[in-house]
Amino acid sequence: MKNIHAEEAVMKKNAVVVGGGVSGLLAAILYAKKNYAVNVIELDSECGGLLRSNYDSLGVAYDTGTHIPNFTGIDEIDEILFGTSEYVEEHWHKITELNTGNYFENQWSHVSPFADSRHLPAVLYNQGIAELMQLTDSVDAENIKDFTKSTLGNTFFENIVQPILKKMYGQDVDCADLTMGANLFGITRILALDADTSAKLKELPVFDAKLGFHRKEDHRKWAKENNISPITYVYPRSDNGIQFWVNRLVAEAEALGVNILTNEKVSKIHTSSGKITSVELQNSQQTLNCDSVFWSAPPAFALLAMSVSPSPARATFRTAVIHHLNFDMPLTDDKSHYLWSWDKENPIFRITLYPNLRLNSTANNLSAEILCSPSEVEDYSKEAVIEHLKAMAIVPENARCLSSEKQIVHNTFPVPTFSFEKATKENYELLMEQADNIIVSGRFSGKHWLQSDVLKAAYQEISDACNQVEKP
Ligand SMILES: Cc1cc2nc3c(=O)[nH]c(=O)nc-3n(C[C@H](O)[C@H](O)[C@H](O)COP(=O)(O)OP(=O)(O)OC[C@H]3O[C@@H](n4cnc5c(N)ncnc54)[C@H](O)[C@@H]3O)c2cc1C
Known part of the structure; x- marks a missing residue:
């Protein structure tokens, strides 16, 4: 033998x-x-x-920022990754539609990750819309600055796209140096006009590329008509x-x-x-x-x-500062799995809300992610982040933080x-x-x-x- x-x-x-x-x-x-x-x-x-995952002093678990896997669509690896269908039923919680939204210009939009241009001051919004409607040529730009200036127009580039790119990739980044890979966060699309007009305009490819749907049902209808299978996400039941x-x-x-x-x-x-x-x-x-x-x-x-x-050749990666926080009362948002923050005054770029993700969660916990350079990690204190979360109305004004953990991860998102x-x-x-x-x-x-x-x-x-x- x-x-x-x-x-x-x-x-x-x-x-x-x-x-x-x-x-x-x-x-x-x-x-x-x-x-x-x-x-x-x-x-x-x-x-x-x-x-x-990370654990705070009370043993509450947090992930390294939002991490919600999805089936790949390749049966062989899905079974390796997540188990047989019986195992999946028993151990994973299936999510057929992720609930997300974004914070921009001090306001929430709970329909999609795309920044809502209507939250800009009226004069900028009107100017931006006039430019956007005139830009109807198909665009073949190499860098994200030229691309978005040619699709969304200068006003929306300067007041929406550029501040988001700088928030994610650093204030000193030159947007003309960024490839189209910078569109990881979907910033080539915005919300504008009203729901019906957007849905109608999106029937034209040139507008589809720059506008987002305002209603989830519009997106579902579009996916069905275009034979796009919905993505199924999973999260552990444990x-x-x-x-x-x-x-x-x-x-x-x-x-x-x-x-x-x-x-x-x-x-x-x-x-x-x-x-x-x-x-x-x-x-x-x-x-x-x-x-x-x-x-x-x-x-x-x-x-x-x-x-x-x-x-x-220079390759730079962002450092992530992630504040994992557990409060003594429920979070204000009881639906979103995770949220984006595109607001330029607020350093947080994403928040994971575990009570809405974990089926049997008893903790009122979240993770708030910030991207910065390695020399800036001390700039973002727990107290300041909690103040921002309260100002964003994610955490009730009188909530107390029971336990927390500050995680610093170098070499995360590439610039x-x-x-x-x-x-x-x-x-x-x-x-x-x-x-x-x-x-x-x-x-x-x-x-x-x-x-x-x-x-x-x-x-x-x-x-x-x-x-x-x-x-x-
Ligand atoms: C903050 C954050 C949020 C994210 N959110 C999402 C999301 O919402 N959705 C999504 O799809 N993806 C997300 N990602 C990306 C996702 O995490 C990656 O796709 C995934 O982790 C990649 O796995 P990996 O094995 O390639 O890399 P890693 O998870 O980085 O694993 C690399 C491994 O190599 C080891 N290693 C490094 N150097 C050496 C060495 N010299 N010798 C031996 N071992 C070494 C490391 O210790 C590590 O264990 C996020 C990433 C970050 C940083």
């Missing part, structure tokens, strides 16, 4: 997965299911990356937050024999004939043979481990400049010049950001790589 196992071990191909976030964990499970011997190398003391997902993926990987090495990193990568043959680990000083490498850590570290200088795009491309090309059996994936690859995009890409890349290896 022993000999058979030894023989199998010799026969198995080896995969090394660097980074144990959701993309690395999915990759590890996929490799293991394809009969690879898999090692996951995780820098931190635990796997999960940005999907790990009170442990999204950490439940990480625990599930780690358990699944380990049950398939995946070896997870935490507090570890790759110090050296050996290549031969255009392939990575082995990696050396910094702490345990082990050498792991590899037939395939899935790299979901920053690609620059792979280049350094190959003694290759990364691209000199999507042309320089970032160049660094991403050049680092990728440099790696491919060294070896063709490395998959550069996950959010650090710079190719995708949203969970479901990152996971779908990982699935496709591993399928392609394994098919390639299996070819005679």
Whole structure:
């Protein structure tokens, strides 16, 4: 019996997965299911990356900002990620429509994430509408500034789009340096005019691209007419937050024999004939043979481990300051799962309202996210954030904070400049010049950001790589 196992071990191909976030964990499970011997190398003391939950002094759980996964639509990975349909029913709470809204010019709009231009002073609004209605040519701009100036007009660019871009990517950012990737938050659309006029205008592609629906039923009707399937979101039924997902993926990987090495990193990568043959680990000083490498850590570290200088192009990431707060009375908003704040006077950009997301929640807790540069993290105190939340009427005026946690996460949202795009491309090309059996994936690859995009890409890349290896 022993000999058979030894023989199998010799026969198995080896995969090394660097980074144990959701993309690395999915990759590890996929490799293991394809009969690879898999090692996951995780820098931190635990796997999960940005999907790990945080706990305050009373043990209340919070996520690293809004993290509500959705089915990818690929049955094979949805079952790995969320379980069989029976398991999903038992352990996940399905959300067929996310309730969101946004705060702009000191007012709430609860229909969509798009800023409502009608909240601007009347003179600016009227001027903006006159410009917007005249802009009917299709636009092919490379940067987000030229694009939105040509679709929404100068007034709405200066009073809506530019302040939001600066809030997200830094006051010193030049919007002409931002690629269309800066549209991650849907800022190329606004709410304007009235509901019926918008719905009518949106029948024309040129207006559809710049206006949002005012009513959810209009959006549903449009999706049905265009055969767009609704996205189903899921959130764990447990009170442990999204950490439940990480625990599930780690358990699944380990049950398939995946070896997870935490507090570890790759110090050296050996290549031969255009392939990575082995990696050396910094702490345990082990050498792991590899037939395939899935790299979901920053690609620059792979280049350094190959003694290759990364691209000199500048890539900047925002730091997230997240205040996790638990109050002694219910939050004022009892419907929204999460909310955007586009107001320029208020540093918070998003709020997750857990009582509306967790089925059996007893805490009155939320997470308020702020993006800044690493040198600004001390500028945002808990007290100031609570004042903003009260001014926004999310938290009752007389509420008391019972417990809290301030989380600081560096290297989060990339600032999507042309320089970032160049660094991403050049680092990728440099790696491919060294070896063709490395998959550069996950959010650090710079190719995708949203969970479901990152996971779908990982699935496709591993399928392609394994098919390639299996070819005679
Ligand atoms: C504040 C915030 C809010 C977000 N909100 C949303 C949202 O609402 N919807 C959505 O779809 N997406 C959201 N995202 C994006 C989402 O978190 C990512 O898509 C997802 O976490 C990507 O997973 P990943 O495994 O690629 O990266 P990560 O989760 O970052 O995992 C990377 C892992 O690699 C490890 N690592 C780093 N360097 C090394 C090294 N040298 N060696 C070994 N290991 C290393 C890290 O410790 C980490 O565990 C948000 C992100 C942030 C920061």
